[in-house]
Amino acid sequence: MADLQPCPLKTDPSTACPSDGRWQFNTNVVFNSDGLLVARYHKHNLYFEEAFNAPPQPEIVTFDTPFAGRFGLIICFDILFRDPTVTLVEKGVRQLIFSTAWMNQLPLLDTIQFQRAFSTGANITLLSANIRNDRLIMTGSGIYTPFSATYHHAKKGDPEEGRLVVARVPVLAPLWGTESTPSVAEPAAYCLRESCADPPPPDTAYPTFTSSMMHDPFKFVLLNEGGGDVTVCDGAFCCHLQYKWTAHDKRKELYALGAFSGTHVVNGRYAVQVCAVVRCADLESSSCGQNVEEAESQMDFSLEGRFETRYVYPAVLASGLVLEQPEELEKTADGRVTMKHASRTGGLVTACLYGRMYHLDNE
Template identity: 30%
Template sequence: MVCLNHYLIIENSMFKNLYLSSLYKNSASSNDTIYLLITRLVKFLIMFRFVFFLVVVTFCLLYGISPSFDNARKRDNSTLRAAVYEYRRFTNLTDNQLGVKQVNLRAYAKAIQVASHNGAEIIVFPESGLFSASNRHIASLNYEYIPEANGSITPCIDWDQESSPSSSQIVHTLSCLARGFKIYVAAILGEKIECSLLSDPDCPEDGHYLYNTQILFDSTGKLIAKYHKTHLFFEPANNIPKDPEIVTVSTPLGKFGFLICFDIHFEQPALSLIYDEAVDTILFGAHWIDELPFLNAHRVQSGFTIEHNVNLLAAGVNDLVNGALGSGIYVAGEGPIVYTADVKKSGSRLLIADIPKSRKTPNEEDSETESRFIKVIEHLDEPDEASTYVPWELALDIFNHTVLTHQSDNIVSCTETVCCELSYSLTKPSFTSTYYLLAKRWIRPTTKICEQFCGLVAYNQTDYAYTTTDQFSYVKLTGTFAGNLSIPSVVTNNFELIAKSKWNYVHKDNVASISFEKLDQPLVGVTLYSRNEKDDQQL
């Protein structure tokens, strides 16, 4: 462990020194010999850092040196300790995609090290955390060969210098990290599959398929699962699989299924994973951009686990200026054990918690809630306090919006296939914020999916409220939709989730309702979001 720990510290220092030297390069004198020597030495070391890393890992493995701080992981065999990494990507080296990828890969290595140190048995990473691919040319340079995930290949030990594909650096490194730190690793990268129009009429003109791909290594570094994202969200570089892939894998940690970001909005493959394959936990990586007032990432994640009674390990990208954040560890039917959605400061965060290996039945009691291990480790990279949260917003005027004017009332708002009913009582005689009952059914112009909205939301003079002081002694929100799936959410200031233990959710057929009494927290929003996939249109 000491050798790997020192390696990570040394490499981190090298990258920081190189980056800082580039910032001050213009101020250095051309005769500054010391500056030139140091810069050249750092560049030389960085050029060969990957070889050095492999040598260190190989040495540790050959001599039986465990890189894990906590190998015992003593706890109830019915639970697993999971980690999710909300990562603020490094993107400064825009002219050097290889450099960007390797800096981010080093950050993944550090997160794996820290998760293992805290006893985690699995870690989940976000979508597009290693690099971004805005077009097929950039994607083809960064995407990798990924072998079949049939449990027969451990890239870290099966690929030597002669047989290792030169384009599979990430796959090889993650395999070594999983094996070295004895931890399951779920990551999302790009897969490149060569093809020919001579034998495959669907082969793209550039001669390869490019897929947004989630992979899982077990704690020996073996590749045990591979999933291609089914529902792309403005990803011109990527290809869509011919059929939705239902990928599951049974492990000592439970049965896992896989979804990537936009997939969570669709019946397939999600419902097959939950109701046909009966997975215990879904591994979910995302680059989610929040959209007010319904679709913050953590609200969707939590509502998904409550609606479908499945565990969820969700890791997202942290990019506040573009509205991207939100990660968590969620238990079936309960919502979050721990989550992050801090709209006031940016930075990477590692969340660690114990969850049941098997998902509970809907009415099963969980006696271990109070004794669970929960840990949040902030700023594995350096925080960026200057970032401002800039989410997307749906304008108030697109909804049927009815303003609340009385201390207590019953309001009904219907539009097309959606009917939204609200009964409420305000704790004090008057409002400090403006509240609206919103109802809407539409085909979203950009993605052509059919969405249905029903919600009570706080509003300021010009935009949706982040904070309020208003409290309600009673609320019951009922939505009647076309279709029978919905995502419930109740949030307080800065969109923090109100614990599921403080409100009730009932869903039968196409009617869903949220209710509570004597809530002692300010109320920013109570929302039901529903999809009617049958009415989706062709994009």
């Protein structure tokens, strides 16, 4: 809902009070079983919302329940940023409520794809409710835990109506003491520059090319039929893939391994490091990174990257916008993240390790 709040015109300029003396906030509210207002959160990270203001400071809002402990509140674009989302998790909140109007952004940020990736990577339960608007490609809601996913992703031609998603989920205990890991302001503890400065040389049998994915210039190498062992680097950041193409017809489908390390600047500004295996839209390398929803090829793979951040979110998206849970996910103290998986439900559309370098967002 919208919330209108008066603000002082003649105070500290940092409050950014509008000239009409009022703030308008994109707002979540929570009522308890007695009908009492127990929480109110104002969205901090706006996304083309000219009618709304961001609050002067990020709000860290939680509420307690008698049935499942503490919950935190975030809205839409907030999920991509440190405040308030990661701050809530680092304070021990294991259950987040996420209302959103999220446009599907394949191949890396489809709604259900990133919802589950964040739940898995942050080790939390995420209750996600997306608005349904086919014209704006807004579909996909779910209930995600570190161990399960119950979701609905409408497809073109489906009736434009609501869908109730119900799941029984475990109550996650607070991870007290998790803050002992290095903060995002200390990335060197995860990938020392001297240890990351000498990436392994790319295999010359797999020439590197650049193609746009999510408006970012990814470095790619094409995958060979059958299987292989390939590396691609974007500067000092390298991604490594061992794979076996278990079902394929190379005349019909082309795959590539991509790497990107830098600041995303289109429709938002945030720093990322990404390793991704993607099905290309057609048999031309220039199509790698474009939107794809269907695939026939299945793979067994191990995808690995050495990240300058501990905040890495894993995702596997199969044909028809079906989620698969990575079979193995390993993180080491030097920033190395490895995801192992074998296709189970259908062809592989995308497998990615999506790293967020929150500490570089303002540089």
